[in-house]
Amino acid sequence: MADTRDIEVTVNGESHAANVETRTSLGDFLRHGLGLTGTHMGCEHGVCGACTVMVDGEAVRSCLMLAVQTNGHEVTTVEGLAEDDGTLSPLQEAFWKHHGLQCGFCTPGMLTSLTAFLRDNPDPSERDVREAISGNICRCTGYQGIVDAALDVAKTMQKGS
Amino acid sequence: MGVRYLGAEVQRMEDPRLLAGHGRYVDDITMEGMLHAAFLRAPMAHAKIRSIDSSRATELLGVHRVITHADLGAKYSHRMNQLYPAPVIEQDKTQYPLAKDEVCYVGETVAVVVADSRAIAEDALALIEVDYEALPAVVNIRTALDDDAPLAHADLSSNLMGKMRSSFGDIEDSFEKADHVFSAAFMQHRGGCHSMETRGVIARDDPWGDGLTLWTSAQSPYLIRRALATWLDESEERVRVIAPDVGGGFGPKAGFYPEEIAISLAARIMKCPVKWIEDRREHFVSTTTQRDQHWDLEVACTAEGKILGLRGKVTHENGAYVPYGILLPNSSLTPLPGAYSIPAIDVSVDIVFTNTVPNSPVRGAGRPCGIYAVERMVQVVSRELGIDPAEVRRRNYVRSDQMPYETGAKLRGGAPCIYDSGDYEALLEKALDLSDYNSFKERQAAARAEGRYLGIGVSSCIEDTGMGPYEGTTVRVESSGKVAVRTGAASQGQGHHTMIAMIVAGNLGVKPEDILFESADTAKFSHGIGTIGSRVAANVGPSAHDAASQVREKALKLAAEVLEASEADLDIEDGLVRVNGAPDLSISLGELAVKLTPMSAMRVPTGFDPVLEATSFDGSSGAPIACGSNVAEVEVDPGTGEVKVLRYSVAHDCGVMINPMVVHGQIVGGVVHGIGNALFERMIYDDQGQPLTMNYGEYLLPLASEMPRVDVTHMETPSPLNSLGVKGAGEGGTIPAAAAIVAAIENALEEFSVEIDYYPVDPQYLTELIDKGKVQAAE
Amino acid sequence: MKPAPFIYHDPATPEEAVALLSQHEDAKVLAGGQSLMPMLNMRFVLPDHVIDLNGVAGISGVVDSGSTLEIGAMTRQRDLVRDPAVNAKIPIMPEALEHVGHFQTRNRGTIGGSLCHLDPSAELPCLMAAYDAVLSAHGPDGVRDIPFTEWPLAYMIPTLGPDELLTKITVPYWSANHGYGFVEFARRHGDFALIAVAALLETDGDTILQASISIGGAGVRPVRLAEAEAALVGGNIGADAFKAAAEVARGIDAMSDAYVSSAYRQRLAATLVERALIKAGERAKGSA
């Protein structure tokens, strides 16, 4: 019989109780268990970063965590970045403005990664941003729009603070 | 009036949804009662299948069925069709959806398991027992045509799939007249697709309802509809193919795959929807790629560096099957004179089978290879004659006063390749300016004084874009005043929605937000070709423009009657038709639409067809030729062989730009893809055809940390071939990149006389060349 | 790419974890998961039992004993980068960790996981070799200490019994004015190194008192350049001395594989040893 566990996990502020097969990755659980398909699986071996979500505020690969390991923890996915009324976050807005996405497949992982990164590094250089997203592969954009978006948000945050 | 959005930097309309995580890619779609599939794939590159025993797999809890070739029955026992038949294909080989008795590359589909979940389906794969008899595999195209080479398929007469040739002008005369003849040999490797979304298919078959429906992550839904219907021997009307959001395509998603048949049949057999999502390991072994080409070329030139002729031979690796005809070798030959006026060319290609993944175009198709070859030879001339690379180019460009310029080469469809417009020399000067080319020597000397090796490389390209025959658009005004716009062309991130909305909105006089855009669903638009070869802007663009114009005309004509005004006094703004000078007199497009779609027993105004709608297939009357000049500046670390791209400058001309922001994104993304080809991406096989680079730690895609900022500037020379003056922009970044990078590396290492004869240029290889150069210098 | 079925355990203490390991034949310990999870997803490993260490108490964190840092095996790589004691006493560690994957993988990946995974190209084993770290393994009979030289047994296999757990790493640190340099060559940022070098130098201002040079990526275990270290001690910091050390590095045994040759690895070793020593030399002078 499949090995399963009951877990309780808070996702984007909403708590969920679920029975999960223990071999299920966090990414698959979010996508197919909770229907939060914004988190994308691009490689399932930890390199592409498309599946990045925040667990207790820290950016991690959801393909390299088991769903059962989030029992009692808080997860934020791309669906949790905008305001409740749908207003995009400043980073999302900046991606839009700087053409930081084309097909949109890497985008959720870029957004979650950079959201955590900019929180910890509010005044990054271009080099810092490029290294921060070196664990997120984008095949479409050549990264430039993404880097510009991150730098733009950081600049605005600096001014605001 | 009219085209007020054209040329504006409009933020993309598809973005808010994607940014919020609400895209709908194939794997995001679920259906009641849907089962999940996994494929058993060939573990060796060449083998006979003696027997398959799936009984243990079938017994596993949660497994519904294991399907092999034998289970498909006589009706479905044939090979896949050739998508692009061509007379030069001497030996044609297409796959069975599930292998029959022979497998010819690692990754070939052998069986499909249908189960409650993907995980269980994968559990079952391990329980299927296949008895293989290993056969020798052919991998190296340099020896594949030798008499004693193993054959890629047991029943081939040789590994030669076919031969092609591009030949024009008096080549003998060119070489006789020449002051110099130089030769060069080099290998070009191009990597795989690696769209961040892998392939994926959901099939649902409802014989008493709406027939067979396929959701597939694809670039050409109509091609799949026809190929699938043909293979099944059923009506195209009963097959519907939908490409939902697609996470990148780059060429390999433009084909038709065995999995698309196998999953359709699985859904038919199981009588429920079946989903298969390719995983990344499968992508490495089953999604078509480009691979190796060996070029042996000779260039004839005058003492001043004017190129008179180019001749030689290419060996092209085809992989194990021919799903795509000869598209790749063909597009490698078409661009052969490059941006230059070369009077004579004679280059032939041997297309060779190997036991590796079948070939398909990858961003640029063969064009990056053809352009690389020309640019290499220009580089050779520059080096051998000691003429600055920019100057050699100036001396050879097709001049703007020569346009339209027929090169002598042939396009894919056999039509002559004609350069329609452009000023290649002016474009080069722009690129040189942007890159501070003239002060490079000082930068180089200063760096050298610190022990650093800087180099600069130039390359120019042309790109035949917008190939026909057509793409279409329907524009229909709804009673609400919203405008439904439908087209066949699928988007994989290029922003078609925004582009077409801009064209239609500007032309019709509505807000882009009022446009309801739908594409890539064969049930919603009658026919289309696909998003390949930078062809959408130059085909869908004019059709959208024309359809909107027709609707506008119809609306104005009707409004003139209703408002009792002259058509000439009317204008449409924000969906409202107004009479100039009479601000109170107006009628909305929605109201006009209602008049043309009255209730039953009412009358349609006389002289009008019902429905405020028009469809157009207006496109380009030939292939608009885009062009670009790139300058790469690199630093090489002789201690490690590492190459850093410090600066990258692009001057590009794709005619009139519909949305410069989107064009910019296409160029930058394309350049990075090209730098990946030049420096990083290498799919390695061992001599038995086992792939060795099977994950993203081993197969190196370009990352943000290694990529330079790309500076882009534009010229806009309108194409005379379509109503908008546009040319394609999707591949122009990729095509010239490898040539610029390789030239820059050689320039950096000039004191070691480094001559690079393959790419991707890896650091070990460079250190070997440096050491060789040092030894030679010492002797 | 879904893992084969397994039974999941989440022990709360090292003893419980060890008991589970003893009890179950085919068990794998799960630390940060940044190496194990990909192998599970690809079905390269198919354990019947997975024993998750993430809830085990008392095996993470950094303690300064006065002459060593005692680092819990489950300490996350990201926490090491941020740890004040690590930054003060072993400043080369954050420098090395910047090369270990990406910040998202460091958020999960642990020091113990890296040392047990023992990839030949991994940075942390190379660093532990430079420091002659001591690793503590917790087994059914208690804890035993293993000097790093004895830790790597074979290709990606540490000296660890099937029912043993790595719980602690003890790193003897160098004086406050030592110099250090960690350099590596990887194709892209965050990739495993083709060759990585850790160099430590302690001086009295001019004369080198102590030297450590460790090379990772050349073979199944990191190589200490004992001969070059000995030659440096007693001499001065200087370009010639470093060049001589680099030539020793060029002579090490190095493996070749499908991607690069042994000659290229030797060349990298020579280049990078010199660069690491220059860095260490500059920093040693700076802090003297």
Ligand SMILES: Cc1cc2nc3c(=O)[nH]c(=O)nc-3n(C[C@@H](O)[C@H](O)[C@H](O)COP(=O)(O)OP(=O)(O)OC[C@H]3O[C@@H](n4cnc5c(N)ncnc54)[C@H](O)[C@@H]3O)c2cc1C
């Ligand atoms: C994209 C990417 C890039 C990476 N780049 C690098 C890199 O450049 N350099 C590098 O060094 N690493 C790199 N890694 C791997 C690194 O991130 C891992 O953290 C590390 O290799 C393993 O640590 P872990 O805590 O994740 O261990 P796990 O993956 O959980 O375990 C690894 C192995 O060690 C065993 N194990 C773990 N802890 C213990 C213990 N306490 N006792 C006994 N056995 C144990 C496990 O059973 C398993 O066999 C990369 C990973 C990814 C995904």
Ligand code: FES
């Ligand atoms: S899917 Fe998790 S890193 Fe690629």
Ligand code: FES
């Ligand atoms: S936008 Fe397509 S992969 Fe990044």
